[in-house]
Amino acid sequence: MTDHPLLGKKFERVKRVIEREFGVPVPGDIVPAEQWTNTAIKKLPPPGPLNFAEFFGRTAPVMLDIGCGNARSTLASAVWRHDVDHFSTDVLPVVIRYATRRANQRGLKNVRFAVIGGRELLADYVAPHSIAEIHVYHPQPFYDARLVHKRLITPEFIALVHRSLAPGGLFVLQTDNPGYWKYMQQIVPLFFEFTELPGKWPDSPRGRTRREIIALRQGLPVFRGTGTPRVDIAADDVLKIAESLPPPTFDADRKLKELDKLEHGSDSGDRPQRRGKR
């Protein structure tokens, strides 16, 4: 117990566990174990529109964080926006395990995680015009020519984002790769009213995601934009237009590959710290 300097009353000091990554606090507090949740969806049902209301036990706007990595962006949004449900996915089970553990330990009820590719998620599991927001932060550029076919941002993917979003829904796209950004600038405005956002995120000037934090620490530019689906394209034409557009065969510049080593390094030099809070 301690005295408040102004009110003079006794206050109990609450122990907080502050988790940091590259010195930047991970959003949300770790709560006592009895309040932990279970945010993992271990096995998705067979393809067909997902019933998000069933997953979350309520009907609320749904945000997808595709290629979420360790899901820093999901956590921040879920901690601050209790009225939004978050469905976050990645192809790598190991990063989903990290993400799930953090969300569970924060007692979050408005988050679920699943292992699935972004294209497959939108093509096979998302009903048309059902999603409020789709966020894609730093899709992997894939430097090796043999892996270029794995790039997430293709005309078909952007068309699927268009099909998935509700009218007026929000698309957020961000990368630190200049070649990828140039390609995105070519394709995305064909489907979205898209605006480039200069500067840093006002809500997270040190970075919304792990990859963004690393890029900013290296002094690299981060490119981002947000958009809403264009209404002047007939729903039936969206996928047809995509078929006529060039695939993402840009040069990702192998020099930038060094950044990946930092990103995949397990030790960010941080340890959870305990700190008292009034």
Ligand SMILES: C[S@@+](CC[C@H](N)C(=O)[O-])C[C@H]1O[C@@H](n2cnc3c(N)ncnc32)[C@H](O)[C@@H]1O
């Ligand atoms: C560069 S990391 C960025 C992670 C996180 N969004 C961030 O900004 O820190 C790219 C992530 O996309 C995932 N990924 C790669 N291909 C994917 C795909 N087709 N669908 C979904 N996720 C994918 C990778 O496993 C990796 O976690």
